[in-house]
Amino acid sequence: MNPTDYAILSKRQLSENVFMMSINAPYIATERKPGQFILLSVDESYGERIPLTIADADPVAGSISIIFQKVGLTTTLLAGLEVGDRLAAVLGHLGQPTHITKVGTVVCVGGGIGVAPMRPIAKGFKDAGNRLICILGARNKDLLILEDEIRAFADEVIICTDDGSAGRKALVTAPLKELCERTPRPDLSVAIGPPVMMKFCAETVRPYGVPLIVSLNTIMVDGTGMCGGCRVTVGGETKFVCVDGPEFDGLKVDFDGMIKRLQAYRSQEQRMAAESGEHQCRMRAQAELLEKKK
Amino acid sequence: MSGMSPEELNEKAVKILADIDAKGGVLKVSERLAIPAQEMPSQDPDTRRRNTAEVALGYSAAQARVEASRCLRCKNQPCVAGCPVSLPIRDFVAAIAANDFGQAIALIKEKSLLPAVCGRVCPQESQCQASCTVGKSLKDVGKAVAIGRLERFVADWERAQGQAPVPAVKPATGKKVAVVGSGPAGLVVAADVRREGHDVTVLEAFHKFGGVMLYGIPEFRLPKAIVSAEVETLRAMGVKLIPNFLVGRTRALQDLLDKDGFDAVFVGSGAGLPHFMNIEGENLVGVFSANEYLTRANLMRAYEKGRAATPIVEARKVAVLGGGNVAMDAARTALRLGAEEVYLIYRRTAAEMPARAEEVEHAKEEGVQFHLLRNAKRILGDEQGRVTGIECLRYELGEPDASGRRAPVPIAGSEFLLPVDTVIVAIGNGSNPLIKQTTPGLEFNKRGNIICDENGRTSLPKVFAGGDIVLGAATVILAMGQGRRAAAAINDMLSQA
Numbered sequence: 001m002n003p004t005d006y007a008i009l010s011k012r013q014l015s016e017n018v019f020m021m022s023i024n025a026p027y028i029a030t031e032r033k034p035g036q037f038i039l040l041s042v043d044e045s046y047g048e049r050i051p052l053t054i055a056d057a058d059p060v061a062g063s064i065s066i067i068f069q070k071v072g073l074t075t076t077l078l079a080g081l082e083v084g085d086r087l088a089a090v091l092g093h094l095g096q097p098t099h100i101t102k103v104g105t106v107v108c109v110g111g112g113i114g115v116a117p118m119r120p121i122a123k124g125f126k127d128a129g130n131r132l133i134c135i136l137g138a139r140n141k142d143l144l145i146l147e148d149e150i151r152a153f154a155d156e157v158i159i160c161t162d163d164g165s166a167g168r169k170a171l172v173t174a175p176l177k178e179l180c181e182r183t184p185r186p187d188l189s190v191a192i193g194p195p196v197m198m199k200f201c202a203e204t205v206r207p208y209g210v211p212l213i214v215s216l217n218t219i220m221v222d223g224t225g226m227c228g229g230c231r232v233t234v235g236g237e238t239k240f241v242c243v244d245g246p247e248f249d250g251l252k253v254d255f256d257g258m259i260k261r262l263q264a265y266r267s268q269e270q271r272m273a274a275e276s277g278e279h280q281c282r283m284r285a286q287a288e289l290l291e292k293k294k
Numbered sequence: 295m296s297g298m299s300p301e302e303l304n305e306k307a308v309k310i311l312a313d314i315d316a317k318g319g320v321l322k323v324s325e326r327l328a329i330p331a332q333e334m335p336s337q338d339p340d341t342r343r344r345n346t347a348e349v350a351l352g353y354s355a356a357q358a359r360v361e362a363s364r365c366l367r368c369k370n371q372p373c374v375a376g377c378p379v380s381l382p383i384r385d386f387v388a389a390i391a392a393n394d395f396g397q398a399i400a401l402i403k404e405k406s407l408l409p410a411v412c413g414r415v416c417p418q419e420s421q422c423q424a425s426c427t428v429g430k431s432l433k434d435v436g437k438a439v440a441i442g443r444l445e446r447f448v449a450d451w452e453r454a455q456g457q458a459p460v461p462a463v464k465p466a467t468g469k470k471v472a473v474v475g476s477g478p479a480g481l482v483v484a485a486d487v488r489r490e491g492h493d494v495t496v497l498e499a500f501h502k503f504g505g506v507m508l509y510g511i512p513e514f515r516l517p518k519a520i521v522s523a524e525v526e527t528l529r530a531m532g533v534k535l536i537p538n539f540l541v542g543r544t545r546a547l548q549d550l551l552d553k554d555g556f557d558a559v560f561v562g563s564g565a566g567l568p569h570f571m572n573i574e575g576e577n578l579v580g581v582f583s584a585n586e587y588l589t590r591a592n593l594m595r596a597y598e599k600g601r602a603a604t605p606i607v608e609a610r611k612v613a614v615l616g617g618g619n620v621a622m623d624a625a626r627t628a629l630r631l632g633a634e635e636v637y638l639i640y641r642r643t644a645a646e647m648p649a650r651a652e653e654v655e656h657a658k659e660e661g662v663q664f665h666l667l668r669n670a671k672r673i674l675g676d677e678q679g680r681v682t683g684i685e686c687l688r689y690e691l692g693e694p695d696a697s698g699r700r701a702p703v704p705i706a707g708s709e710f711l712l713p714v715d716t717v718i719v720a721i722g723n724g725s726n727p728l729i730k731q732t733t734p735g736l737e738f739n740k741r742g743n744i745i746c747d748e749n750g751r752t753s754l755p756k757v758f759a760g761g762d763i764v765l766g767a768a769t770v771i772l773a774m775g776q777g778r779r780a781a782a783a784i785n786d787m788l789s790q791a
């Protein structure tokens with residue numbers, strides 16, 4: 001099959017606004033590693049290039065899968081495509097792979113759609129011989145994704161929902177704190193989700209000296225280190241998420257600065273999404289809830 | 295500029311041409327020097343600062359012939375020595391004067407693949423036109439024979455005649471060559487290597503081909519149709535063009551040779567790493583690298599509001615930091631996207647500005663406000679992290695530095711504040727480290743540029759390089775020249791194998 005024919009091979013709806021697709025991308029399928037992502041675009045002339053994590057890959061079939069949430073224009077257009085449709089561009093694999101080693105006990109926290117990028121990383125740590133605890137957070141039961149898939153390999157799974165409709169009625173930081181208080185403490189933690197969630201995960205583990213890896217979802221343009229649009233401050237230094245990341249030491253990331261930069265185009269994006277007929281902002285709602293509860 | 299319309303400029307030229315033709319084109323030196331330099335017709339500044347169409351409209355045939363008649367046909371051709379690819383300038387200019395445009399373009403194409411581009415974007419005043427005898431005699435570089443405009447004229451003339459003939463390709467050799475990057479260096483290599491019958495594949499990270507000519511240099515200076523026509527010619531020659539392929543990630547460079555069966559690789563990956571100033575406030579919302587700003591505008595077409603999905607800042611007061619072509623392009627793009635005030639902040643004087651003279655002049659005409667001998671000290675923001683202003687320092691010129699230019703020195707206590715909502719940093723590009731990080735054995739210098747000999751041979755066998763990744767941020771014509779030499783070396787190597 002033509003390696004630049006980015007056909008959609010399968011599509012599945014995981015929750016109201018979350019979809020899983022597999023795409024023909026043989027170059028990427030054979031070489032990608034956990035933690036890496038792609039940039040895709042749905043229209044050759046006018047499309048935006050958006051970053052999405054490679055959720056899984058099948059090197060034999062030459063396909064990769066993505067799991068995405070409808071939040072704005074491009075993800076809405078993407079969700080409207082069907083099996084047999086073609087994407088205009090898929091660039092990958094991008095970013096540094098996760099540095100996976102055997103450390104002992106690893107806690108992986110996934111919030112909302114962040115569970116999707118968390119899964120290959122969690123699986124990687126498990127496969128490397130670590131004891132794996134996963135905390136999955138969502139606003140409610142219907143928005144919870146990939147629970148069965150993660151239960152299939154994790155040693156322990158803790159579910160949290162904002163409204164208590166599944167698992168505990170709590171934010172993900174509550175069980176994370178309890179785990180940090182256990183002896184022995186986790187040797188490593190990983191958090192992927194809305195920036196505010198990652199920020200509070202960092203505050204949660206900091207006093208216990210548990211290291212934290214976060215995967216940052218900044219706005220990107222080229223994904224190759226050429227534009228600097230994805231930059232964040234980490235430990236006082238400017239880093240480009242697309243080439244230096246997406247994973248960083250969560251205890252050093254300037255989340256406040258990052259959150260502000262993520263909102264740079266908010267009003268324009270809302271206009272564009274409104275014009276396209278749909279607008280959802282689940283990540284923000286969840287983020288605001290976390291801010292309030294703090 | 296005089297503000298004369300294209301029609302008026304043409305009319306004047308037609309009259310002068312009648313005189314020249316009456317003399318059978320045989321003129322004395324003094325007569326040639328007396329012919330007025332032909333002004334480039336251009337869109338009116340007030341109109342063009344609100345559209346994205348090309349600013350310079352191009353000579354009429356009469357203007358081109360009059361301008362070409364100014365050339366003194368120097369025996370020693372000092373102009374040729376100033377051109378990085380040694381175009382036969384005297385001869386093609388003479389062909390234009392003689393009304394043989396077909397001959398003129400044929401002469402150019404023996405040496406250059408991209409005359410329509412180079413005629414538009416070469417820094418002629420510091421290259422071919424710098425040493426032109428006419429400019430010297432009139433003691434004004436600006437009055438040299440307008441070599442670039444003439445080159446552009448015949449290239450445009452050829453395109454207007456319809457599809458240029460596709461260059462002949464020799465029978466297949468069975469050898470495979472990969473070209474990394476589709477900027478001017480890569481495109482030239484693809485053409486020259488393909489002509490010898492080798493199988494050529496261009497691998498480009500972006501979804502479109504052309505490199506900086508596409509994503510950096512704006513439409514109003516270099517229409518994208520010109521670049522895509524060149525790309526289509528390559529396709530017609532049988533060059534394979536693969537987009538969305540990032541060498542160093544999608545595939546390691548060495549794997550192209552070891553696993554994918556390529557017999558040679560040319561790296562023309564450009565200078566894609568934006569420099570920032572490392573000053574306070576640089577990560578605020580509203581601070582962009584020129585690369586980001588221009589890519590959003592050009593490649594992602596953000597200026598086509600309502601159609602493009604990629605947003606771009608709705609800037610009202612903009613500070614652009616820098617004095618090169620990139621800074622001019624960013625400033626003029628900001629105007630076209632609706633900015634009310636655009637300040638260009640440069641720490642030296644106009645004389646040291648690396649931008650093409652024509653672009654500086656155009657920027658001024660369009661209303662870009664130049665703050666020379668000034669530099670940014672820090673960027674200020676509000677609670678939402680959005681830019682509110684920029685604090686600058688005044689500078690004065692001190693002793694000449696290593697580059698021979700007088701070094702700018704800040705004047706203590708001279709801080710002043712410019713209220714702006716957007717800051718665009720255009721202080722230059724370093725080289726993208728991706729290939730360096732992923733290609734063991736390939737040697738780079740301290741600045742991150744690939745080290746190679748004058749034929750583009752690198753420290754790795756079968757790997758060649760050229761363009762900005764070797765030179766640092768340079769020019770289209772230098773990238774093209776390097777591509778030419780590397781392609782010859784590749785062809786040479788493959789013919790011996």
Ligand SMILES: Cc1cc2nc3c(=O)[nH]c(=O)nc-3n(C[C@H](O)[C@H](O)[C@H](O)COP(=O)(O)OP(=O)(O)OC[C@H]3O[C@@H](n4cnc5c(N)ncnc54)[C@H](O)[C@@H]3O)c2cc1C
Pocket residue numbers: 037048050051052053054067068069070071072073074075076113116117216217218219220246262263266269270273281283
């Ligand atoms: C390395 C990386 C990996 C990612 N992996 C995934 C993934 O696996 N699944 C997934 O669903 N999303 C992922 N994202 C986020 C995804 O890129 C954005 O949701 C997407 O760009 C939104 O595009 P849009 O045009 O639909 O929305 P837009 O119209 O661009 O934005 C809609 C709203 O979402 C917010 N937003 C915009 N960009 C982002 C962003 N990058 N992150 C968070 N919020 C944003 C904006 O504030 C805006 O209000 C990832 C981002 C990065 C950088």
Ligand SMILES: Cc1cc2nc3c(=O)[nH]c(=O)nc-3n(C[C@H](O)[C@H](O)[C@H](O)COP(=O)(O)OP(=O)(O)OC[C@H]3O[C@@H](n4cnc5c(N)ncnc54)[C@H](O)[C@@H]3O)c2cc1C
Pocket residue numbers: 415416417474475476477478479480497498499500504505506507510511539540541542562563564565566588619620623650726728729760761762763767768769770771773
């Ligand atoms: C805004 C701006 C204005 C300019 N104005 C002028 C001007 O007026 N006159 C002039 O002469 N010069 C100008 N220049 C400079 C000129 O454009 C460059 O010197 C020239 O384009 C360099 O050519 P190149 O072939 O080396 O690389 P580029 O044109 O930079 O092309 C490199 C290509 O390689 C691709 N690439 C990079 N890494 C990889 C990888 N790992 N795998 C696959 N593909 C990759 C990139 O996406 C890009 O398309 C300007 C530059 C800019 C940015």
Ligand code: SF4
Pocket residue numbers: 376377378379380381383406412413416418421422423441442445771
């Ligand atoms: S290629 Fe550039 S330097 Fe050479 S003659 Fe043309 S405009 Fe002048």
Ligand code: SF4
Pocket residue numbers: 364365366367368371372373374383384387425426427428439441
């Ligand atoms: S130096 Fe000037 S006058 Fe002499 S041949 Fe060249 S273009 Fe003509």
Ligand code: FES
Pocket residue numbers: 219220221222223224225226227228229230231240241242243
């Ligand atoms: S997205 Fe452009 S540098 Fe990272």
